[in-house]
Amino acid sequence: xxVLVIEDEAELxxxxxxxxxxxxxxxxxxxxxxxxxxxxxxxxxxxILVDITLPHGNGLDIVKQLKKAGSExxxxxxxxxxxxDDKITGLEYGADDYIxxxxxxxxxxxxxxxxxxxxxFDGNNRITLNEISIEPEKRLVTVKNTELILTGKEYDLLxxxxxxxxxxxxxxAIAEHLWGDDADRVDGHDFIYTHIKxxxxxxxxxxxxxxxxxxxxxxxxxKVNETNN
Numbered sequence: 001x002x003v004l005v006i007e008d009e010a011e012l013x014x015x016x017x018x019x020x021x022x023x024x025x026x027x028x029x030x031x032x033x034x035x036x037x038x039x040x041x042x043x044x045x046x047x048i049l050v051d052i053t054l055p056h057g058n059g060l061d062i063v064k065q066l067k068k069a070g071s072e073x074x075x076x077x078x079x080x081x082x083x084x085d086d087k088i089t090g091l092e093y094g095a096d097d098y099i100x101x102x103x104x105x106x107x108x109x110x111x112x113x114x115x116x117x118x119x120x121f122d123g124n125n126r127i128t129l130n131e132i133s134i135e136p137e138k139r140l141v142t143v144k145n146t147e148l149i150l151t152g153k154e155y156d157l158l159x160x161x162x163x164x165x166x167x168x169x170x171x172x173a174i175a176e177h178l179w180g181d182d183a184d185r186v187d188g189h190d191f192i193y194t195h196i197k198x199x200x201x202x203x204x205x206x207x208x209x210x211x212x213x214x215x216x217x218x219x220x221x222x223k224v225n226e227t228n229n
Contacts, residue, residue, distance in 0.1 A: 006048065010031070016108070032057070033059075050063060074119045076098070096119070136159070143207060148202060160174070161212070168220070171192055200212050
């Protein structure tokens with residue numbers, strides 16, 4: 001899952017990025033309002049952590065921009081302000097949760113996981129899609145009750161496809177989701193093709209239906225028959 005941390009305090013930003021990276025997230029960051037606006041206007045994220053007080057602007061305006069643009073990202077406000085008015089305003093603008101500094105990183109992680117379950121997977125701890133079962137807490141995938149061994153990128157790719165089933169995903173969107181800020185340095189889309197090829201092969205070898213469809217010139221679609229869900 002891809003997370004954007006919008007926080008101007010360098011040490012806290014570093015700590016959050018390092019902790020979430022170790023928890024298996026792809027993490028990007030912005031340290032002021034302008035950089036945050038640029039990133040949220042160009043890239044998509046699963047979850048965005050937004051500090052209220054930012055250089056050159058207010059984090060609440062970022063929340064307003066996201067919701068006005070129809071972003072599906074989950075939004076958690078992080079702030080030193082323990083103000084009821086700020087909390088209410090943020091939630092009214094469209095934020096999903098609010099956490100006050102100082103906070104423990106495991107609590108922040110638990111809130112992110114809970115938010116992603118609600119936003120992407122109807123609040124379930126186990127994601128079931130026909131013969132595929134995924135337990136994000138354990139990063140465990142099974143096909144017909146048999147464990148499927150995947151690399152980190154293959155797992156992230158499968159979860160991305162499942163979360164966006166029956167939607168055409170462009171190669172650029174997939175690259176940005178897997179590599180974040182490093183997407184532009186990926187050698188064309190050869191890496192995407194390789195990861196998808198390997199993921200498809202592993203799924204089929206376990207007896208899984210071949211849901212992956214190539215949309216030539218555009219990208220890929222994880223096509224699932226809705227009657228089988």
